[in-house]
Amino acid sequence: MVTTTNTTSDAARTEGEATLDRIAWLRLSSVTLPLATPISDAKVFTGRQRPMTEVAFLFVELATEQGHEGTGFSYSKRAGGPGQFAHAKEVAEALIGEDPSDIGKIWTKLVWAGASVGRSGLATQAIAAFDVALWDLKAKRAGLPLAKLLGAHRDSVRCYNTSGGFLHAPTEQVLDNAEAALASGIGGIKLKVGHPDGKYDLARLTAVREHIGDEVPLMVDANQQWDRPTAQRMGRAMEEYGLAWIEEPLDAYDAKGHAALAASLDTPVATGEMLASVAEHVELIRHDAADIIQPDAPRIGGITQFLKLAALAEHHQLQLAPHFAMEIHLHLAAAYPIEPWVEHFDWLEPLFNEHLEIRDGRMHVSSRPGLGFTLSEQARAWTVATHESGTRP
Structure with a gap:
């Protein structure tokens, strides 16, 4: 399922001469990676968890008005993947219009956008995917490995x-x-x-x-x-x-x-x-x-x-x-x-x-800029839900 939001709050936009670029678009993807063999550690043998059969990933892809892009991800094992995606979807609009260089400011803004659920656990794990994407973008723009x-x-x-x-x-x-x-x-x-x-x-x-x-x-x-x-x-x-x-x-x-x-x-x-x-x-x-x-x-x-x-x-x-x-x-x-x-x-x-x-x-460490990775067609095939905000340049 794909949902799209295109509104940009004036309050979200960074101002000032130092701002040379802004986030124009982002896409969230919920990806379920199946494991070839069910995985068991001590938590399974003590009866506290079931064997792990898949890993859920939250991918964030960003693009700016100047055409710079970044990709980041978070993940969850056994439970929490849909929750991460849902929380990311709720706060995603807060990024549109922001300067992608203001990573610390954006992290704090996302925390306050979901303040009722706290500053740890599922909430910050959802924010992590945005944060990693911003660092990937920053390094790519500089032409450097992260x-x-x-x-x-x-x-x-x-x-x-x-x-x-x-x-x-x-x-x-x-x-x-x-x-x-x-x-x-x-x-x-x-x-x-x-x-x-x-x-x-x-x-x-x-x-x-x-x-x-x-x-x-x-x-x-x-x-x-x-x-x-x-x-x-x-x-x-x-x-x-x-x-x-x-x-x-x-x-x-x-x-x-x-x-x-x-x-x-x-x-x-x-x-x-x-x-x-x-x-x-x-x-x-x-x-x-x-x-x-x-x-x-x-x-x-x-x-x-x-x-x-x-x-x-x-x-x-x-x-x-x-x-x-x-x-x-x-x-x-x-x-x-x-x-x-x-x-x-x-x-x-x-x-x-x-x-x-x-x-x-x-x-x-490779010479590729940023994290040095691009999503494969297999990742796209394992995608179970997406959400977009803003307009892609």
């Missing part, structure tokens, strides 16, 4: 694979997946843990470590499914494997528990992916709850918010390993001063015409 516009510290980032290590996959398949990932140039492997039977986790971890060797960075992710005593026991049992980190050992909002665990283990503790605002991450940092912080730009409101959090994380000398959405996070990680990691998922590849270059354990 990382270079932000001020890159490096042209490539260490990367590790997650999509091959889920709990639904038999151990032998996980070993094959790890071997294939490393052969493709990926630098590290993450294994899902948090199974109700801790012995099962340790057996799989032993098999993977023996298979890939001691030199390959190896991470584990419990997806919030341990309580404090279990996390302590499992963390101690896993010390001998030389892990790069233990991810989400506790409930995402248990800052004190994460802090106590991080202080007691030699293995670094990583968390943050499920938090939906900068303010929630501030609590982690205030409690020294993570050695490695894992924000997700689409979840916390986009690139504008991510940059605020990155500055705070750097101030506290935290490592950074953004969650999912490598098409966005490669650029943000490349601009982070402390050597970061980026998470590799191949799930999103059908959505784009271009693909990331991975070799020698690192993901490389």
Whole structure:
């Protein structure tokens, strides 16, 4: 279904000599990406969630009076995709007439347009798609990859694979997946843990470590499914494997528990992916709850918010390993001063015409301007709803 709005409020238009361009048109697209195999992590094995069969995306495409364009996206797993699209549709008109360079101003305007639903969660995840599109447009207009516009510290980032290590996959398949990932140039492997039977986790971890060797960075992710005593026991049992980190050992909002665990283990503790605002991450940092912080730009409101959090994380000398959405996070990680990691998922590849270059354990920033991606025909085919505002130049 396509709906179109063409009115532009005079109050929405930016004024002043410094304004050289304005947003004239935008299109929202709700896209449902089917997964080839139902995905299960610890949340499924503990009965809290069902296997994941699809990922819902909210794409925003923008065009200005001068003909500049930008594309951004947000996403949701298992639930929330239609809600993101509905909220974005309600606030979209607020962008028409605005100067696309005024990204911070626009972010605040969108927050106030939907103030009743707050400044975290679904609301800011919908705003994130607009925000990412504005940054993409800004970098494209400058003729620069987004990382270079932000001020890159490096042209490539260490990367590790997650999509091959889920709990639904038999151990032998996980070993094959790890071997294939490393052969493709990926630098590290993450294994899902948090199974109700801790012995099962340790057996799989032993098999993977023996298979890939001691030199390959190896991470584990419990997806919030341990309580404090279990996390302590499992963390101690896993010390001998030389892990790069233990991810989400506790409930995402248990800052004190994460802090106590991080202080007691030699293995670094990583968390943050499920938090939906900068303010929630501030609590982690205030409690020294993570050695490695894992924000997700689409979840916390986009690139504008991510940059605020990155500055705070750097101030506290935290490592950074953004969650999912490598098409966005490669650029943000490349601009982070402390050597970061980026998470590799191949799930999103059908959505784009271009693909990331991975070799020698690192993901490389391309010379393409902006994020460096255009929507594929497959993405158009998976589109379930669209909405347009303004008039396309």
